[in-house]
Amino acid sequence: MTEDQPDTADQLTLRLTGVAHGGHMVSRSPEGRVVFVRHGAPGELVRVRLTDRGEDAKFWRGDVVEVLEASEGRRGEHPWAAADAVSAAREERLPVGGAEFGHLTLEAQRELKRSVVAEQLDHLAGIDWRGQVAAVEDETSDGTGWRTRLHLDVAEDGTAGMYPHRSNELILITDMPLATPVIQSLAPWELSVPGASRLDVAAPANGSRPLLHVSLRARQDPDALAELRRHLAAWGSEREVSVTAQSPEDRAIQTWVGEPVVRETLDMPVGEPLTWRVSPTGFWQIHRSAPRTLVDAVLAAAQMGSGDTVWDLYSGAGLFTAAAAPAVGPDGQVFAVEGSPVTSADARVNLSELDHVRVTRGDVARILTGRIPARRRHGTSRGHKRPAVRAPQPDIVILDPPRSGAAKEVLAAIDAAEPRTIVYVACDPAALGRDLGRLSRRGWKVVNIRAFDLYPNTHHVEAVAVLRRNE
Numbered sequence: 001m002t003e004d005q006p007d008t009a010d011q012l013t014l015r016l017t018g019v020a021h022g023g024h025m026v027s028r029s030p031e032g033r034v035v036f037v038r039h040g041a042p043g044e045l046v047r048v049r050l051t052d053r054g055e056d057a058k059f060w061r062g063d064v065v066e067v068l069e070a071s072e073g074r075r076g077e078h079p080w081a082a083a084d085a086v087s088a089a090r091e092e093r094l095p096v097g098g099a100e101f102g103h104l105t106l107e108a109q110r111e112l113k114r115s116v117v118a119e120q121l122d123h124l125a126g127i128d129w130r131g132q133v134a135a136v137e138d139e140t141s142d143g144t145g146w147r148t149r150l151h152l153d154v155a156e157d158g159t160a161g162m163y164p165h166r167s168n169e170l171i172l173i174t175d176m177p178l179a180t181p182v183i184q185s186l187a188p189w190e191l192s193v194p195g196a197s198r199l200d201v202a203a204p205a206n207g208s209r210p211l212l213h214v215s216l217r218a219r220q221d222p223d224a225l226a227e228l229r230r231h232l233a234a235w236g237s238e239r240e241v242s243v244t245a246q247s248p249e250d251r252a253i254q255t256w257v258g259e260p261v262v263r264e265t266l267d268m269p270v271g272e273p274l275t276w277r278v279s280p281t282g283f284w285q286i287h288r289s290a291p292r293t294l295v296d297a298v299l300a301a302a303q304m305g306s307g308d309t310v311w312d313l314y315s316g317a318g319l320f321t322a323a324a325a326p327a328v329g330p331d332g333q334v335f336a337v338e339g340s341p342v343t344s345a346d347a348r349v350n351l352s353e354l355d356h357v358r359v360t361r362g363d364v365a366r367i368l369t370g371r372i373p374a375r376r377r378h379g380t381s382r383g384h385k386r387p388a389v390r391a392p393q394p395d396i397v398i399l400d401p402p403r404s405g406a407a408k409e410v411l412a413a414i415d416a417a418e419p420r421t422i423v424y425v426a427c428d429p430a431a432l433g434r435d436l437g438r439l440s441r442r443g444w445k446v447v448n449i450r451a452f453d454l455y456p457n458t459h460h461v462e463a464v465a466v467l468r469r470n471e
Helices: 085-090 106-125 183-186 221-240 292-302 319-328 340-349 364-369 408-417 427-442
Strands: 011-015 018-020 026-028 032-040 045-052 057-069 134-135 151-156 160-164 196-202 210-216 242-247 249-258 262-266 275-278 307-314 333-338 357-361 394-399 422-426 444-453 461-470
Touching: 011 026, 011 032, 011 057, 018 106, 018 364, 032 045, 032 319, 045 262, 057 085, 085 221, 085 262, 196 242, 210 221, 221 242, 221 249, 242 333, 275 319, 275 340, 292 394, 292 461, 307 319, 307 408, 319 333, 319 357, 319 394, 333 340, 333 364, 333 408, 340 357, 364 408, 394 461, 408 427, 427 444, 427 461
Parallel strands: 032 057, 134 444, 210 242, 307 333, 307 394, 333 357, 394 422
Antiparallel strands: 011 045, 018 026, 026 032, 045 057, 151 160, 151 196, 196 210, 242 249, 262 275, 422 461, 444 461
16 A cells, blocks of 8 residues: 555545544544544554444544554554554454554553643643653563453354454454463463353462453353363363353352462562452452552552551452551551442451451442432432441542542542542543542642553553642
């Protein structure tokens, strides 16, 4: 192809002008319509295959299939061939998702992430952020080998693979360089698992026993299920991997071999290492160094002291709860709230020996206010009032909400509790910007925001913000 190749109904030649939230570059079609393009970089001239288009659509979407003028930040070789959009186009296939920034150097990736964070903070919160996106200390030179968790979808015939972005076409894979060496050596994508719909692999960063969790399809033939169990139990025994399974008809998780959990640990500057159990369907940070990076950032931001009371909201398996407990000591309190029944149960076990820690399961907004959040009400304009759990008066509030951010009711409850410090951990810059804007309008001052590259070769970025009351 050449620069003067005419546009077609499905392909355009475009100049990319900037980066947008969500992993897309921005361009405009000849008639001026906005086109969001993946696998490019600002300033590049590219051929784009349109993946979503419509005459009445406000914008179109597309993937780069050829680079006519490359940016300085474009790599000579993508670290994961299956996710390389340009080579995929030559081979007449779709690139798998999960490494949409892999065509760029790590430095170029972080600059794009910095730009997105800054733009979202400015647009949604009026914050002029001039920070940088920091790499973790032990990052590899190409940003691979960091994923301690991996999920694969399974076709009807039992073969495992991954989906391209916004596609229902399952692509079989032969490797996954972003995963840790342990997961790569297990090569779960080579398994034949008829009767499964999904595979999830967890390989703790401490080197302890990995786990393969099998999500089963509904209404399995008993003989076929027994054969799958024998096959995977033998596979797990040979490799010292635990294997668990769960069917849609039964919430109970079956242990086919090994243990029904994995064990995570984190060394602390003082005292014994912190330990957590994590269930197969529970949540844990994906990057091998994310727990260390985020715990250090949160502790530095919170400045906890002996006797302090801490709220840990959206607390997961208790990563920050366990780190806060020794910081406040037995004269302090940690009040943790987590909505997931599985992850909350993990937290209760992980923190059961700490008398000054209380773990509560339930929707965070309901726990704090006794009222069902507006976005979860149905058929009525007024929420149903329920008895609120009595939360202690906080000195510090830590919150690590899901990608959608914190409910307005949660932010209002935090503000009403009048802590001296709020530490907000975010995995989405748009939700962060929106929520910091809401807190700022309630009289809170953002005193620091740090961003971390915990998802190399993807567009995702993690941030930790610190707020104090604006006197």
